[in-house]
Amino acid sequence: MxxxxxxxxxxxxxxxxxxxxxxxxxxxxxxxxxxxxxxxxxxxxADGGEGTVAAAVRAGAGLRTARVTGPDGEAVDAAFAVDGTTAVVELAAAAGLDLLDRPAPMTATTRGVGELVLAALDGGARRIVLGLGGSATTDGGAGMLQALGARLLDAAGNEVGPGGAGLAGIARMDLSPLDQRLRGTRIVVATDVDNPLTGPSGAAAVFGPQKGATAEEVALLDAALSRYASVLMHAVGAWVERRPGAGAAGGTAAGAMAVLGAEVVSGAAMVCELVxxxxxxxxxxxxxxxxxxxxxxxxxxxxxxxxxxxxxxxxxxxxxxxxxxxxxxxxxxxxxxxxxxxxxxxxxxxxxxxxxxxxxxxxxxxxxxxxxxxxxxxx
Known part of the structure; x- marks a missing residue:
């Protein structure tokens, strides 16, 4: 036999x-x-994007939902996974391209991603795995940081608007109101790309057209992200513009690296370990x-x-x-x-x-x- x-x-x-x-x-x-x-x-x-929460649930994590801001400002119900003090969050659940009726390459926001992180913190998470992928956004994670308490200001001291378009006018960043629980929280960013934030292989140039950006809009977004990188440098002393993976999910990885001290890992490797x-x-x-x-x-x-x-x-x-x-x-x-x-x-x-x-x-x-x-x- x-x-x-x-x-x-x-x-x-x-x-x-x-x-x-x-x-x-x-x-x-x-x-x-x-x-x-x-x-x-x-x-x-999964490779760290869509499907990461499902993989965590299959591995034994519990499923939670939170009502958060979608990429166009409309409320959406987003799922995340919790296993003890670890939470697994998918950017696509709050800022995914599939959540839009029509592309919004200049104004789509990651604010809902920050709100998901807050929901995880409220649930007792002290380690948050943020799966990137499938994003509608090119805002460098600015909306996420704003939801977490950071103030992103223009030259007149006003909060910048949503999306990559808002970053075109950013002049400084005030991180003092950032949620204090983040100090004791480990943030892990899971991604399958190694693109830098800006340049020919950056977030706007490579992924902007997939999100509906024209050639002119790609140029504007790239310049806005470069300006944002300079502001991040002045705010925290971290230069992330050319760091591999910083361009993931419209540059959300860059904001997470610089402000949240996020560790970047292979999303696919992380999910293979999970399952x-x-x-x-x-x-x-x-x-x-x-x-x-x-x-x-x-x-x-x-x-x-x-x-x-x-x-x-x-x-x-x-x-x-x-x-x-x-x-x-x-x-x-x-x-x-x-x-x-x-x-x-x-x-x-x-x-x-x-x-x-x-x-x-x-x-x-x-x-x-x-x-x-x-x-x-x-x-």
Whole structure:
């Protein structure tokens, strides 16, 4: 009798199509079709952005909600996770692009993120993990700092307006009213990008167009963020403009680094630790991960690359399933990936792939599992 095959299923979300949980369920259905007796271990992951709170809840944290200011100033209900004195907060829950009816690249605010941090502090949190990603904002975390008590002032002594547009007039910062509980609180920023705050690879230039910014608005936002960085330097003595990762979530990481003393960590690595991926890999025969688009950006710290790296360290082959695959074959092995398959192998029409992602992913998983495991096992 052959030993039971153990397959670890650890996908990220297929953005706009399937959540990480739904993707894992679809892959499991396909794997079960190929190997009915397999031991399937589901560990959906995230890269520090959307899905991080869900991962924390799956790991045993409790779920809380707070009513906070959305990116356009309208109130939204945002969820966060609490485990003892640790809280996990997602920026996207309070300042995500999906919360807007129409883009607002110049005025979208992170104020609600600060309000979520306050809710976590009210609940007794002394360590706050802030997952960045999916933001609608390019305000350098200014709104977040204002919600936490900081005063961001123009030359006339008035509070600056919301969003990156408000930063164009910032002259100084008064941190004395900042919530005193932050002094004894460890802030951890989880992100999957290493972009600086400004410049050609900065928050405005790279991510501004995704948030609806025109070329002219990108230039204005970049200049405003540079001015903001100078004010931060004068206020706290920390120069964060060129620091790797400072540009995450429209520069929110920069504000958190400078004012809150935030530690920046790999979001994907943090989530893999949360869900106990390394323990799940022990004795596994195969790992299946995936996301909507597996491309060169994926190899720069996104969740599937983190999963593949950990699988390689554990000596377990790893297969990537994605809506599309745009990584050259010669790069796969170096990333710890045995094979990568796209939904278009099952359905050539991309629109149909998006419309019927779950059943197509299940079929792709069935094929990939059968191909990845030895023939005697796959039978």
């Amino acid at each position: 052959l030993p039971v095959v153990r397959i670890v299923i650890a996908p990220d979300s297929f953005k706009g199509t399937l959540s990480a949980d739904d993707a894992a369920a679809a892959i499991a259905a396909g794997a079960r079709r190929a190997l009915p007796d397999a031991d399937l271990v589901l560990r959906p992951v 106990g991926l390394d323990a799940a890999l022990e004795g596994a025969d195969l790992v299946v991960t995936g996301e909507g688009a597996f491309d060169e950006q994926s190899l720069r710290g996104k969740a599937p690359a983190e999963v593949a790296g950990r699988a390689r360290a554990a000596g377990v082959p790893c297969v990537v399933l994605a809506g599309s695959v745009r990584v050259p074959a010669e790069r796969l092995a170096a990333a710890g990936v045995s094979a990568a398959h796209a939904l278009t192998e099952v359905e050539p029409d991309p629109d149909r792939c998006r419309a019927g992602a779950a059943p197509l992913l299940a079929e792709l998983a069935a094929r990939a599992v059968a191909a990845a495991l030895p023939p005697a096992v796959a039978r």
